Amino acid sequence: MSQAVQHAWADLASLRQHLGAGFVAEETMGSLPVARVRREALRECLRFVKEDPAWRLHQLSDVTVLDAMQLRDNERFDVLYFLHNLVTNRRLVVRAAVPEEDPKVETAVPLWPAANWGEREAYDQYGIVFRGHPNLKRILNHREFVGHPLRRDYDIYKGQWLSEADDLTDELERRHRENPERLADLEEGETMLLNLGPSHPASHGTLRNLVELAGETVLFAIPEIGYLHRGFEKSAETHEYNQVIPYTDRLNYCSAISNNVGYAKAVEALCGISVPERCQYIRVILAELSRIMDHLVCNSANLVDLGALTNYWYLFNLREKIYNLIESVTGARLTNSYTRIGGLWSDLTEDFVPHCRALLKEVEPHVKDTLKLVARNRIFLDRTVGVGAISVDDAIAWGYTGPCLRAAGLEHDLRKNDPYYFYDRFNFDIPSGHQGDTYDRIMVRFEEIRQSVRIVEQALDQLPGGPVKADYPLSVMPDKTQTYGNIEGMVNHFKVVMHGITPPRGEVYDWTEAPNGELGFYIVSDGTMRPYKCKVRPPCFYVYSSFPKLAEGGMVADGIAILGSLNIVAGELDR
């Protein structure tokens, strides 16, 4: 047992004392402490660990539900809240069993605004009713959908057509009732409704915002998501662990390798596999190159939305160069599927290191050129400074992680605060902003590009030799030399291909610092070759839920600038 878990258990004693009969058991999930409570005590438990000075878990990382119908006989569902303190870096999972006949728990929205969308998703996918939730309606599936698709007894192939998109009037009327003062000075018919998206140049694919305008001022903004909900989690349940990797590519498709790494790291934690040093270094190098690519897309598209098209051409040229390098290693430009459970698909090419070094030299001039065009540009400053600002406390409460959180002023980065893969061996800085506005978010990303270059340079210097796959027979595909060289290798290959890998029964929640923030994977194994459940904690999901807060009161054009700077990637948002 690690020290961190022991420490947490000491505190769980105070929680047990506080809840009395409401506390059921202390459990662990990998390295995380878990408090199992009765569902009647769930809300009080969450309030306690949020406000108790010993815990102060001020961020709700994720909400999800486990449908345990094939795992146990009593209560069918578990509702899970993943909590986090970003300063002390302590985490806690709170879970409560919920029976199928009466699937109700009390909402956590008054504690964390981030719970709003998280609980809506749990309702949509599993049918858990959160009492007191302000807006408990479907979020990923469409309004005519019948049933709850992530329940284990829902047939994966049972598609359901939608006749017409939601007009969102129910949410608009609710917002009117909540904020009557915004309409007080306006006469009937003086406002205008405008649909931004889902097919809109600035909606980045599939985001939809219904905005109500007074002149050009946004009175209300109502985001609707789920237009790219393509069933990642359900598909993962019907595929073997290694077969899920291509699906992870398509979560945040701007930086596919980061997702590959996050997923593989979680499954390896579940299986207890430790990967060789060289593999970890290569994962770092390619994940950091992916981070650069992700930030390039985000910033260049954001600048296009602001009318600065030239930067897009400049930055995309650089992106093409990184594509070429990554393609030389992985064989694909965008969707790389490079990792495997326990290692990598293949080692780097022989000439990778010199090519990578040459590429890194080109990054700085591109960033510099772009900044020269925008950093002191009057129009750019007017459009971004002070636009869509958010305070650190609000950002934490809304579940912000990654560049958007750092822009608000908190220097939190899992690579520094909770290092994995030798990030503690590299010398790099965490950029942060002052106001949490659009300007800060853009500038933090540009600075992170530079810091990623530093990390890759150091990783190339330190790159050790050795294998890129762990030596775990029956779990990790052996080298071809082994497969064709001896009988054990061949049997091993046969077993991995035909029977897949079978992690022991158990659960894990594991995280990495993806370009958008904390990318978490909650994976449940029932001992078979397929994940029983695979839930992603998508960083931009919670960021986007705060969009009305950022955009309301500003101009409609500012809303576009804000949206771009949040880097909402639909594949990750809707999964």
Next chain:
Amino acid sequence: MAVKDSRSSSGPQTAGSPGPSRLAHSGPSARVSLTPAGQETSTGLTDAVILTKLDEVVNWGRKNSLWPLPFGTACCAIEFMGVISSVFDLSRFGAELVRFSPRQADLMIVAGTVTYKQAPILKRIYDQMCDPKWVIAMGVCASSGGFYDNYCTLQGIDKIIPVDYYIAGCPPRPEAVLQAVVDLQGRMSSRKADL
């Protein structure tokens, strides 16, 4: 000698096949002699008049100024960004002026997964485009649902709108998109203009 009626040729034409070049510069086969033999002058009508068919002129114009509407939903949309940016440069084929208003576009490029939730939007936007219009299904998701064979993904956009060209790949390489545009242009020059 009459200009070749390309409609009679079998199968879709590829770009580079005769057509626009013959219209723009009066090559020998396109020139029609209006004066009796032996009396040609350098300032005759032959240098000023080109005879062709209305269909050909209209098609030539259409195919060289395609205005695509990128209905980008997912990963393929990122590759489409690559297609229109400097390195691959779709403007070399006259189709770089992306329009996000369906009223102004005549080539819809569906780049990415279309879900049941998105399907009514796609249908409406397609209906809003003016005729003549073409649709490219970019990537396997738009073509067939790809490996998202599940409860929320439309199993190919051809379930709700007609598709002129399917591009394989997940996502397709930018060259494959360029090939699709060029192939489609070839096919456009061989159809009746439907004025």
